[in-house]
Amino acid sequence: MPTVTVPDIAGPRGHLEKRVSIIDAAACVFCREGFGGTNIDMIAAQANVSRQTIYNHHGDKEKLFRAVVRDVTERINAGIFETLATFPDKPVDLQADLSTFAVRLMRNCICNRDGKFLRKLIQSEGDRYPDLFADWRDNGPARVWSALAARLARLALAGHLELDDPDLAARQFLALINADLQIALLLGDDIAPEELARSADNAVRTFLRAFARRS
Amino acid sequence: MPTVTVPDIAGPRGHLEKRVSIIDAAACVFCREGFGGTNIDMIAAQANVSRQTIYNHHGDKEKLFRAVVRDVTERINAGIFETLATFPDKPVDLQADLSTFAVRLMRNCICNRDGKFLRKLIQSEGDRYPDLFADWRDNGPARVWSALAARLARLALAGHLELDDPDLAARQFLALINADLQIALLLGDDIAPEELARSADNAVRTFLRAFARRS
DNA sequence: GACATTTTGGACAAGCCCGTCCAAAAAACT
DNA sequence: AGTTTTTTGGACGGGCTTGTCCAAAATGTC
Numbered sequence: 001m002p003t004v005t006v007p008d009i010a011g012p013r014g015h016l017e018k019r020v021s022i023i024d025a026a027a028c029v030f031c032r033e034g035f036g037g038t039n040i041d042m043i044a045a046q047a048n049v050s051r052q053t054i055y056n057h058h059g060d061k062e063k064l065f066r067a068v069v070r071d072v073t074e075r076i077n078a079g080i081f082e083t084l085a086t087f088p089d090k091p092v093d094l095q096a097d098l099s100t101f102a103v104r105l106m107r108n109c110i111c112n113r114d115g116k117f118l119r120k121l122i123q124s125e126g127d128r129y130p131d132l133f134a135d136w137r138d139n140g141p142a143r144v145w146s147a148l149a150a151r152l153a154r155l156a157l158a159g160h161l162e163l164d165d166p167d168l169a170a171r172q173f174l175a176l177i178n179a180d181l182q183i184a185l186l187l188g189d190d191i192a193p194e195e196l197a198r199s200a201d202n203a204v205r206t207f208l209r210a211f212a213r214r215s
Numbered sequence: 216m217p218t219v220t221v222p223d224i225a226g227p228r229g230h231l232e233k234r235v236s237i238i239d240a241a242a243c244v245f246c247r248e249g250f251g252g253t254n255i256d257m258i259a260a261q262a263n264v265s266r267q268t269i270y271n272h273h274g275d276k277e278k279l280f281r282a283v284v285r286d287v288t289e290r291i292n293a294g295i296f297e298t299l300a301t302f303p304d305k306p307v308d309l310q311a312d313l314s315t316f317a318v319r320l321m322r323n324c325i326c327n328r329d330g331k332f333l334r335k336l337i338q339s340e341g342d343r344y345p346d347l348f349a350d351w352r353d354n355g356p357a358r359v360w361s362a363l364a365a366r367l368a369r370l371a372l373a374g375h376l377e378l379d380d381p382d383l384a385a386r387q388f389l390a391l392i393n394a395d396l397q398i399a400l401l402l403g404d405d406i407a408p409e410e411l412a413r414s415a416d417n418a419v420r421t422f423l424r425a426f427a428r429r430s
Numbered sequence: 431g432a433c434a435t436t437t438t439g440g441a442c443a444a445g446c447c448c449g450t451c452c453a454a455a456a457a458a459c460t
Numbered sequence: 461a462g463t464t465t466t467t468t469g470g471a472c473g474g475g476c477t478t479g480t481c482c483a484a485a486a487t488g489t490c
Contacts, residue, residue, distance in 0.1 A: 015436075015487095034339055036251030039477055050438045055479065119401070124249055124339040126402050133402075141398050168395075172421050175394035179386045183356050186334070187341050187348075206387050210424035230458095230466075254447055265468045270449070 019057055022047045027068045031117040035065055035125055066132060069121065072114050073136050080109045080144055087151040094160055094212065095204055102177050102200035110178075111191055119185070145170045161211045169211060176203035234272055237262045242283045246332040250280055250340055281347060284336065287329050288351050295324045295359055302366040309375055309427065310419055317392050317415035325393075326406055334400070360385045376426045384426060391418035 025047035029038050040061060044051045058064040083105050088097035109115055122133050149166035152173070156163040163169050180199035184191050240262035244253050255276060259266040273279040298320050303312035324330055337348050364381035367388070371378040378384050395414035399406050 018437085032342070034249055034251055036249055037343075040479085041477085052439080052480090053437060056436080059479095061478075120338050122401055123335050123403070127247070128252075137398070137402065168417055168421075171394045171397075172391055172417075175390045175397070176387055179390035180383075182386075182390070183352070186337055187352065188338070202383055202387075206383075206425050209426070210421050233467085255449085256447085267450090267469080268467055271466075274449095276448070 022054055023068055023071050026064055069132055072117055076114045083108045084147050099200045099204045103196055106196055162213050173207055176207055237269055238283055238286055241279055284347055287332055291329050298323045299362050314415045314419045318411055321411055377428050388422055391422055
């Protein structure tokens with residue numbers, strides 16, 4: 001009986017190393033070329049692996065794609081909540097503390113490779129594979145917003161902010177952070193650290209103009 | 216000598232009707248499927264035209280794509296500046312006037328089919344055809360920002376706003392407008408008018424909290 | 431060193447799609 | 461009606477890609 005290499009979630013028992021190397025390379029190529037523009041040979045070359053090995057591990061172009069998406073979304077979600085944990089609950093200098101927090105959020109979650117990939121993928125393949133992103137759609141942004149909203153509400157309770165609607169404030173905080181970077185993000189350029197800092201500073205200044213407690 | 220149908224900008228003298236019908240259908244399909252995922256037969260079917268006719272008119276898949284992009288960007292730019300002309304220079308009720316202006320901007324320029332298409336295309340094919348969007352990149356957002364900034368500066372001069380940096384304010388105005396709609400825009404959902412109005416209202420309220428002249 | 435598992439590279443069939451050619455039909459024009 | 465232009469549909473070659481098969485090589489395990 002031919003040992004069919006079942007692409008289980010746990011993996012057969014093949015070398016994990018190759019497995020992740022393939023997913024990594026696939027993410028890279030899929031992101032650059034899109035699903036339709038990618039062919040397996042590109043991925044094989046990028047991963048330094050024979051084409052057959054890819055089929056052994058993942059069985060199918062679409063299955064591979066799904067595996068990549070799962071991988072990326074998980075990593076992104078983890079990164080976001082990790083960064084949210086560094087929110088300045090006891091701020092010394094509200095402007096400065098929120099600003100560095102914003103920079104962290106951008107750097108770790110939005111401007112990095114995974115963030116770029118997810119945005120691109122959701123927009124280009126979102127309607128073709130609705131189920132693929134359904135999970136992210138339901139559990140991604142909404143949970144981030146409410147987590148951030150909770151932190152902002154605490155700041156309001158502590159007397160630092162004046163908020164009517166913490167959820168709205170959270171969304172607007174994130175929107176302002178993106179204000180100066182939208183085109184760069186759209187075009188996929190990378191962003192210099194100073195630019196990032198400047199943009200976060202602008203965002204937080206406006207945010208506080210709107211929501212800081214009037215003295 | 217075989218009359219080579221040159222795909223000049225002015226068109227040979229073939230039926231304009233077919234010409235635009237093709238470009239329209241192509242925009243539709245390219246938007247849905249991406250460049251790589253589109254095949255000419257889909258476009259032919261959608262346009263009720265034989266495949267050969269498409270080749271007669273536009274000669275090439277890539278040329279057709281470029282024509283579509285040119286078409287869409289032109290229409291978008293025109294729409295934006297048309298809408299910018301309706302900016303409330305003499306506001307009666309600042310909140311209400313800016314809010315309806317924001318709604319117009321969203322409806323006419325960002326949430327419509329062309330807006331969706333351009334965003335999707337820039338993100339998915341932006342790096343493969345850099346020259347295609349170079350024009351938009353240089354003349355699109357920057358000019359919109361400065362036009363909007365000029366309008367905001369006028370409001371400031373008239374005593375309605377307090378602005379340090381009108382350009383920054385313009386970017387942040389646009390960012391706030393998008394705050395509540397980001398996911399819907401990313402996923403390509405259409406947005407109910409009431410939702411649009413509510414979101415514009417939220418954005419303008421926060422914008423004015425930050426920038427309205429302190430009484 | 432012997433055995434089991436994985437990986438490799440290359441060959442291969444099947445399918446898809448682009449772009450071309452062509453002759454017949456339709457439409458537009460005079 | 462007669463002529464010119466455009467459109468149509470179908471056939472076709474060539475290229476590329478996916479996924480499979482297989483035997484040889486590499487790698488790891490006991």
